[in-house]
Amino acid sequence: MRSFVTFASAFLVGLISFTNCTKRTSSTATQTGGGxxxxxxxxxxxxxxxxxxYTNFCGGCHGRSLETFVNRKWQHGDSPEALFKGIKHGYPDQGMPSYDTTFTDQEIxxxxxxxxxxxxxxxxKTETKSxxxxxxxxKLNFQLDTVLTGINVPWAMAFLPNGDMLVTERSGTLYRFTKAKQLQKIExxxxxxxxxxxxxxxxxLHPDFSKNNIIFLSYSAVKRDGGQTLSTTAIMRAKLEGNSLTNQKQIFEAQPYxxxxxxxxxRIEFGRDGxxxxxxxxxxxxxxxPQNLSVHAGKTHRIKEDGSIPADxxxxxxxxxxxxxxxxxxxxxxxxxxxxxTGDIWLHEHGPKGGDEVNIVKKGANYxxxxxxxxxxxxxxxxxxxxQKDGITDPIKIWVPSIAPSGMAFVTGDRYSGWKGSLLVGSLSFKFLSRLELDGNKVVREERLLQDIGRVRDVxxxxxxxxYxxxxxxxIIYRLVPVSN
Incomplete structure (x- = not known):
């Protein structure tokens, strides 16, 4: 499926416009020897x-205001020479293509x-809202309640039965945020x-978390092999006891590294089938x-809670x-x-430059x-x-230009009566919350909320x-609180 790369570790992989690029041969800078x-x-x-x-080729991944570059750790250096090299030649292993034929040296x-x-x-600068x-x-009015600050990239949230919240920080920390507003690290x-x-x-959380205290984490597993550092997507099952994880078991390890x-x-979701x-x-x-069934990458997977495979x-x-x-x-x-x-699993995917999608997960489907x-x-x-192509399942929603979608939630209950039944999706590149109105399995319209709130990672x-x-x-984690008109 096509998905927008929401973040690239090198320098500039992101794009947001879908306009065609004028490709030119890179000039030879006589004063600098091309440097x-x-x-x-x-x-x-x-x-x-x-x-x-920058807006057309970089803003989608790195923020239209360059906010993701601030206070970052530069893997290849932040000198003018290092940036020039990264843009011109790219770092393919990190999702960073070469722009040698896109820009002249002077443009770089x-x-x-x-x-x-x-x-x-x-x-x-800060983007905290009042x-x-x-x-x-x-359909309704609301206010923002600032719930949590002080971490860099809160990738995901989960709500515990006692009112506490679990928050993953992409750098590798799992936090418990208590009702007393204490941020506690989980070991x-x-x-x-x-x-x-x-x-x-x-x-x-496990569907029966209140009885078994089981949680599931997804992460980039790492191994060292022959002097190389390799990684893959993995899933861990563990028991949350106080502020510690016990009985950890890796139930999925994608191949190859x-x-x-x-x-x-x-992202992880439990189906109604358990x-x-x-x-x-x-x-x-x-x-x-993606089209190769002998590898795990580029797929949606379905397993039992212990990692074994359903027979169907x-x-x-x-x-x-x-x-x-x-x-x-x-x-x-x-x-x-x-x-x-409906009980169906829905997902959205990043496209490349253009072509983000919302899809309904169907058994055996090719997207x-x-x-x-x-x-x-x-x-x-x-x-x-x-x-389009025979045998390919079409998306139910496409974004062109790419919004870099991340996070997803259906609105249920009566707190947001005007939004009930809507699908909420975060945007990393344009920094808004998308509300999609649905008619069955069709997206009939979109409303864009919280313009410039920041790169929305989870909903x-x-x-x-x-x-939330x-x-x-x-x-920053915000809560949306409806107010009377």
């Missing part, structure tokens, strides 16, 4: 063009200057590779993994297929939710990536001429019926 000359302050047409190039130098100037301008403001949507989490899009990802640091997935569904991204293997999985009897596969042809799904009306896509590659090159509905959203860089 980075002394920095210059941009102005006039140079500034306008650099801003447009201007882009580097624009990035470095923007980082300085962004430092010290709790007092009444925000108006088409016993798995080792993660917190690079690129990797880290500690989703958290899900890879050098790449992006497209891990990975089985565990979860997404796994293609790990950057665009032309290799669609490919369980095929010798050339991984038995946990439930759907294939997926790109990088970072939103998954159970539709409370097409990368034979079929509504997007193009980040550097403007074509991926496929097709956006959840709490047991008491409130909508988690934004990143800076990390």
């Amino acid at each position: 980075m000359a002394a920095e210059q302050q941009l102005a006039g047409d140079d500034l306008t063009k650099a801003r447009a190039n 130098r201007h882009l580097v200057s624009y990035i470095r100037e923007g980082i300085v301008a962004q430092k010290g 709790n007092a403001a009444v925000l108006k949507s088409e 016993g989490v798995p080792e993660v590779l917190a690079q690129g899009q990797g880290g500690l990802l989703d958290v899900k 890879a050098r790449t640091r992006h497209h891990y997935g990975s 089985y565990l569904y979860f997404s796994m991204g293609d790990r950057g293997g665009t032309k290799v993994n 999985n669609p490919f369980v009897n095929r010798q050339d297929a991984m038995p946990s596969i439930y759907t294939f042809g997926n790109r990088n799904a970072q939103g998954m939710a159970l539709n409370p009306t 097409g990536w990368a034979d079929v896509t509504h997007g193009i590659d980040y550097n403007g090159s074509k991926i496929s001429d097709l956006n 959840r509905l709490s047991p008491d019926g409130y909508v 959203i988690a934004v990143e860089n800076p990390g």
Whole structure:
């Protein structure tokens, strides 16, 4: 499936516009030998063009205001020379393509200057919204209640029966946020590779958590082999006892491990059949993994809670297929939710440049990536001429340009009477909350809420019926509180 890369560990993989790219041969800079000359302050047409190039090719992953660059740890350095090299030649293992044929060397130098100037301008800024403001949507009014601050990337939330909240921080920490507003670290989490899009990802409670205290974590597992650091998507089952995890068991470990640091997935949801569904991204293997049933990457998987395989999985009897596969042809799904009306599992996926999708998970279905896509590659090159094909399950919603969707929740209950039945989706690139109105299995319209709230990483509905959203860089968790008109 096509999905928008919501975060790239190198420098600039993101795009948001779906306009066609003019491809040019990179110039040879006589003064610099094709490298980075002394920095210059941009102005006039140079500034306008650099801003447009950043917005069109970088803003989707790194924020339209360069907010994800602030206070980051630069894996390859943040000098002008290092940035120039990263943009020009790319880091394919980290999801960063080469822009050598997209930009001239002079355009790359201007882009580097624009990035470095923007980082300085962004430092010290905050996007925390005022709790007092009444925000108006088409169907109801609400206020934002700031619940939690002080962490960088809150990737996922889960609500405990006693009113506490579990929060994963992508760097590798699992927190308990208590009703008394104390942030407590939970011990016993798995080792993660917190690079690129990797880290500690989703958290899900067992349906009978109140009786067994079992939780499930998805994460980027790591191993060292022959001097290389490799990673993959994994699922752990563990018991939460106080602020410790015990009886940890890795119930899924995707094969093969890879050098790449992006497209891990990975959201978790329990189906009404009692089985565990979860997404796994293609790990950057665009032309290799999604249509290949002998690998786990680029699929939706279905397993029992102990990691064993349901007997009725669609490919369980095929010798050339991984038995946990439930759907294939997926790109990088970072939103998954159970539709409370139909009982179907819904998910959304990042497309490349254009072509984010909402899909309904159907047994054995092929969602097409990368034979079929509504997007193009980040550097403007074509991926496929097709956006439909026999045997491919069409999405029910497409975003062009890409919004970089993350997090997903259906609105139930009566707290948000005007939104009841809607599907809420976060946007990383455009920094809003999307409310999709549904008519059965059709998306009939979209309302965009909380414009510029921040990069929305997760969206959840709490047991008491409130909508919570988690934004990143800076990390803030908000609760949406309806108010009288």
